[in-house]
Amino acid sequence: MRRLQLLVLISIFTATSFAAGKLNVVASTTDLASLAAEVGGDRIEVQSIAKGYQDPHYVEAKPSFLLMLRRADLLLAVGLQLEIGWLPPLITQCGNPKVQQNASGYFDASKFAKILDIPTTQITRAMGDVHPEGNPHYWLDPQNGLRIAKGIQQKLSEMRPADAAYFEQRFQAFSQKLAAAEKRYDDQMKPYRGRKVVTYHRSWPNFAERFGLNVVDYVEPRPGIPPGPQHTVQLIQMMKRDNVKVILVEPYFDLKTPNAVARETGAKVVVLLPSVGGEKEVTDYFKLFDYDVALLVQTFRSL
Numbered sequence: 001m002r003r004l005q006l007l008v009l010i011s012i013f014t015a016t017s018f019a020a021g022k023l024n025v026v027a028s029t030t031d032l033a034s035l036a037a038e039v040g041g042d043r044i045e046v047q048s049i050a051k052g053y054q055d056p057h058y059v060e061a062k063p064s065f066l067l068m069l070r071r072a073d074l075l076l077a078v079g080l081q082l083e084i085g086w087l088p089p090l091i092t093q094c095g096n097p098k099v100q101q102n103a104s105g106y107f108d109a110s111k112f113a114k115i116l117d118i119p120t121t122q123i124t125r126a127m128g129d130v131h132p133e134g135n136p137h138y139w140l141d142p143q144n145g146l147r148i149a150k151g152i153q154q155k156l157s158e159m160r161p162a163d164a165a166y167f168e169q170r171f172q173a174f175s176q177k178l179a180a181a182e183k184r185y186d187d188q189m190k191p192y193r194g195r196k197v198v199t200y201h202r203s204w205p206n207f208a209e210r211f212g213l214n215v216v217d218y219v220e221p222r223p224g225i226p227p228g229p230q231h232t233v234q235l236i237q238m239m240k241r242d243n244v245k246v247i248l249v250e251p252y253f254d255l256k257t258p259n260a261v262a263r264e265t266g267a268k269v270v271v272l273l274p275s276v277g278g279e280k281e282v283t284d285y286f287k288l289f290d291y292d293v294a295l296l297v298q299t300f301r302s303l
């Protein structure tokens with residue numbers, strides 16, 4: 001009996017001490033940080049390492065990132081090797097056992113998402129910077145945002161069982177708001193489904209699949225390889241032949257080649273945002289799609 005009382009006391013104590021402090025969440029990207037904030041509400045403190053206007057493949061390590069990771073209870077990563085050039089060394093160097101790749105405080109969001117472009121043949125260096133586990137830009141389908149948010153809800157509940165009902169309610173609210181937003185996006189994009197576009201990098205397969213864009217080629221000859229004259233000439237020929245009038249460019253790429261291609265083909269160059277924070281007003285996951293969908297509609301309408 002005494003033992004039981006003691007156990008009850010211990011579990012009450014653990015539950016209250018768990019509920020006391022906010023969970024310290026660090027996300028590799030702003031998009032994951034935004035999804036975490038949706039679910040975690042005021043029970044978490046969340047920061048992201050990469051800025052939304054930076055190329056998430058290449059992030060320069062700073063001492064402040066190590067400090068962030070040292071204090072983290074949970075690290076959210078995109079995975080699929082997107083951050084392979086910069087996140088693994090930060091994780092090792094921060095020395096925080098909670099967020100090491102095999103620890104329970106390391107959350108790989110790709111495990112919860114629908115992944116496209118999974119290579120079916122052997123990867124060689126000649127293919128460029130191909131991600132062998134599939135395309136890591138998967139957060140650009142709101143349905144994947146929903147799946148990731150669900151995964152975050154489960155993880156937060158596991159870490160803070162006393163707040164499970166709160167996270168569940170936050171997830172439900174997010175889910176409803178997202179369903180309404182997606183209905184709006186579908187209505188806006190409906191007249192333009194099937195439109196052909198060229199994109200700079202392979203950042204948009206999930207977005208294109210969700211919203212009915214037809215990505216016919218890339219400014220990069222191969223993923224991660226800068227544009228060169230031979231591919232650019234072929235690209236111009238193809239765009240003229242197939243009457244492709246839109247080139248989508250991520251904000252961190254040089255506009256020189258896209259602008260040159262646009263001059264030759266009469267196409268429009270559109271800087272579409274792949275991440276929250278790509279522009280000042282794009283402060284969360286909803287505003288990211290609001291911005292991109294509105295910009296696409298405006299572009300297609302003007303052609």
Ligand SMILES: [Zn+2]
Pocket residue numbers: 057136137201202203
């Ligand atoms: Zn990429």
